[in-house]
């Protein structure tokens with residue numbers, strides 16, 4: 001592993017790849033594979049210490065990143081006899097003020113994810129106490145660190161990383177020699193946690209965290225990061241300068257640290273983003289498209305204006321040598337991009353489709369759009385949905401989950417009131433309904449934020465969202481008989497934490513595919529958040545497709561993936577780009593507005609304060625601007641898709 005100080009990379013020995021990375025970083029295909037490698041390292045260490053008759057002192061993290069590591073350790077305990085009797089553990093942090101048995105506490109998290117399922121003695125695990133009176137905090141924090149030192153220091157520290165670079169809750173600005181203390185949480189940290197807490201206002205403002213100094217004292221450190229939203233902070237921690245603005249960059253100074261990341265979190269690293277700038281690459285079509293579009297964007301020059309010198313000056317001389325002239329490469333990539341643009345997402349009838357993304361035949365297709373939540377169809381592909389309907393295809397939409405946890409209590413109350421008034425107003429005698437709704441009303445009036453909704457309240461919230469999805473379908477112009485509400489069981493826990501997908505979930509999808517026999521399937525290929533609903537929904541679709549792929553009708557079925565909340569496909573990946581006129585953009589906005597419960601003050605706003613219609617428009621405009629800047633036609637907005645092949 002080579003390190004460089006100037007952020008420009010080091011050239012090393014002749015023939016060796018250049019490295020920009022100052023922290024050893026292992027990239028895995030997905031978070032599961034990566035978590036397995038980390039769990040294996042931890043279990044090997046525990047066993048090694050057992051052999052030596054010594055305790056194994058672990059520093060542990062919470063958050064979404066280490067969950068699978070803990071799940072694998074629990075499985076190793078159950079199935080492989082891995083004992084935790086010699087483990088002593090210290091967690092990084094706890095919210096302040098926080099009762100240990102609150103559903104939001106890290107105490108509870110650790111018990112649920114690990115401690116309650118393994119044989120670690122109760123007296124061997126420690127977490128900062130979120131109830132210590134303010135006046136005693138200084139001494140308390142010192143004693144927490146002393147306890148770690150008294151057992152010989154941390155053998156192994158597991159870390160996650162915040163989107164702002166925090167490790168533990170050492171927010172930007174924390175010093176390298178900082179000790180365990182009470183800190184004020186960054187706004188971005190609170191926003192990221194707002195999902196779990198059901199709204200920003202419920203997230204504590206403070207936390208106790210192990211300082212940077214005791215973290216760096218651990219003999220071995222492994223930091224985990226999954227998903228695109230961690231990509232830029234990983235790049236700056238690994239390749240950028242050491243700075244208090246990104247506390248994870250302090251880890252560059254540690255002698256035995258590894259970052260373990262999945263492909264999405266690695267996507268901004270130089271060796272992934274511009275591999276030709278690091279080592280020689282195989283110039284297949286995808287790599288050429290990636291490099292040329294990158295070159296064009298970096299130089300802010302349309303593709304057809306790139307010169308031989310541009311190729312030579314930017315580490316692409318071997319590609320140029322292969323082709324002979326830059327202009328040949330330009331034309332090739334330009335044409336490929338040109339061929340992705342179509343106003344006929346279902347195929348253009350009676351047209352030569354050699355260079356079109358979709359087949360002309362059959363002219364009228366059956367289309368099945370999978371929407372993980374009740375509004376993803378219109379948010380992510382509303383323009384395409386509308387075109388498919390307008391162009392005469394038989395469009396079905398499958399709403400995979402009820403989306404019920406994202407409805408605010410007062411929104412549910414409003415609808416309950418309406419039903420009661422409706423019944424009274426029309427003299428409808430429905431004692432059952434009145435009682436049901438009365439109970440729900442009482443529950444919501446008295447509920448605390450920490451309580452899980454009753455099944456009745458969840459049902460009401462689900463119906464609110466179902467009504468909105470139906471309104472969108474009417475607006476776009478499909479009969480509600482073509483709207484399928486799947487209410488997949490994995491989602492129905494009433495909390496952010498979902499069950500794993502099961503046979504039931506897959507069967508529901510498989511049956512619907514069999515019923516519709518689609519020529520086209522659209523699905524959310526949004527894998528940015530490995531624990532998110534979109535990914536789970538896709539896993540169920542993929543499992544169902546694998547089972548159905550041998551059926552006759554499936555031979556005629558193409559699958560297109562759209563992107564959900566976080567980001568658009570990279571330009572070089574896009575295989576179909578559907579343009580929208582200014583009017584079509586406005587119409588899509590109206591369609592998104594049908595989802596009133598998701599408009600103002602939504603429960604799961606996350607880190608992005610824009611409303612969903614704004615996010616969608618900015619993204620679609622961004623894609624169109626990108627095509628324009630590469631020298632292709634200038635549209636108002638575009639939706640983008642990638643084809644998934646069996």
Ligand code: F6R
Pocket residue numbers: 060061062063064065066092093159160161162163166167168169
């Ligand atoms: C948790 C902790 C934090 C998290 C970080 C990433 O104990 O100390 O630093 O590791 O906020 O959180 P996730 O993994 O949820 O993205």
